[in-house]
């Protein structure tokens with residue numbers, strides 16, 4: 001592939017574990033074997049699918065973006081295909097590492113439409129993975145209530161009875177733990193979570209829009 005006939009190829013799927021990483025790695029290797037110079041960049045810092053396929057590394061895209069390691073040192077060479085891979089390394093990450101103009105633009109458009117975003121709460125920690133200071137057993141990782149308590153404190157509101165939409169059992173448990181009202185969507189990991197609900201009475205929606213519509217209907 002030359003710069004003139006470059007193509008944008010999206011490899012995607014509706015749910016995790018359908019083979020995106022393996023497909024990406026195979027396609028990248030095939031392109032490399034056909035003589036192209038190829039770097040596969042794994043930006044999925046949560047799943048790190050492509051990086052796991054080549055084995056864990058100490059440094060990767062996080063260190064490169066943070067400029068603690070030059071990109072040359074973070075690249076992993078696959079000698080059989082001559083493919084280079086920039087892995088997602090083992091660190092947890094401050095959530096704004098990839099904050100970008102596109103996100104800012106979405107927020108700006110929402111504001112123009114009269115929407116108001118009171119806060120964004122993110123847990124950037126993990127109890128066993130990553131490096132300090134992010135590798136800690138924190139109080140904000142769901143199902144622990146830290147993020148709920150923080151927003152109650154900072155916004156001066158109570159989350160008791162408030163709707164909370166998520167796709168994981170940790171979302172359901174976190175909402176129940178603070179007296180909020182969990183709602184589950186089937187998107188993301190939601191379909192698998194529905195099967196784990198057992199006797200819990202949690203309303204389930206096809207997607208975020210459906211959940212939001214039900215809230216608007218009820219509160220009207």
Ligand SMILES: [Zn+2]
Nearest residue numbers: 123125138140
């Ligand atoms: Zn946390």
